[in-house]
Amino acid sequence: xxxxxxxGVKNEINVTPLVDVVLVLxxxxxxxxxxxxxxxxxxxxxAHKTEQKAENQPDPLIVSITPDKRVFVEQDPTEGPELExxxxxxxxxxxxxxxxxxxxxxxxxxDVRKVMETARKAGAKGIQLGVExxxxxxxxxx
Numbered sequence: 001x002x003x004x005x006x007x008g009v010k011n012e013i014n015v016t017p018l019v020d021v022v023l024v025l026x027x028x029x030x031x032x033x034x035x036x037x038x039x040x041x042x043x044x045x046x047a048h049k050t051e052q053k054a055e056n057q058p059d060p061l062i063v064s065i066t067p068d069k070r071v072f073v074e075q076d077p078t079e080g081p082e083l084e085x086x087x088x089x090x091x092x093x094x095x096x097x098x099x100x101x102x103x104x105x106x107x108x109x110x111d112v113r114k115v116m117e118t119a120r121k122a123g124a125k126g127i128q129l130g131v132e133x134x135x136x137x138x139x140x141x142x
Contacts, residue, residue: 041064042064042065042066042067042102042103042104042105044102044103044104044105044130044131044132045103045105045131045132046105046131046132046133046134047131047132047133047134048133048134048136049133051128057096057098058094058096058097059097060097060098060099060100060128061073061074061087061090061091061097061098061099061100062074062100062102063087063099063100063101063102063115063119064101064102064103065101065102065103065104065107065111065112065115066104067104067106067107069107069111071083071115073086073087073090083115083118083122084118084121084122085122087099087118087119087122087123087124088122088123091122091123091124092123096125098124098125098126098127098128099119099124099126099127099128100128100129100130101115101116101119101127101128101129101130102130103115103129103130112129
């Protein structure tokens with residue numbers, strides 16, 4: 001910053017602080033976005049109509065089944081008898097909590113049914129199946 005009789009106030013916009021703020025926000029969004037997805041990433045079956053979650057319901061417990069038939073509770077791999085114990089623990093901690101079952105679309109129905117039966121034995125009152133909603137375009141409706 002120059003000081004002297006010839007140097008007046010500069011009325012130019014300094015964009016350096018703006019760029020710094022934008023870069024910090026970009027980094028924050030890049031770090032936070034992967035954390036927003038709960039459960040394990042699977043290719044969900046597709047459906048035309050889906051039910052929306054009621055606003056007063058607590059967040060469901062996410063149980064995912066991958067194409068290789070591995071079961072995950074949230075992000076933790078859980079197999080066999082440990083699955084029932086883990087679900088029972090989670091459901092006892094929050095009694096009104098539902099289970100959202102995200103099964104890969106390549107799985108056979110029996111694989112998903114086994115996990116549903118295990119959840120029922122653990123005391124689940126409600127099990128919702130995760131699906132991907134098919135969005136219809138305006139042209140397709142005509």
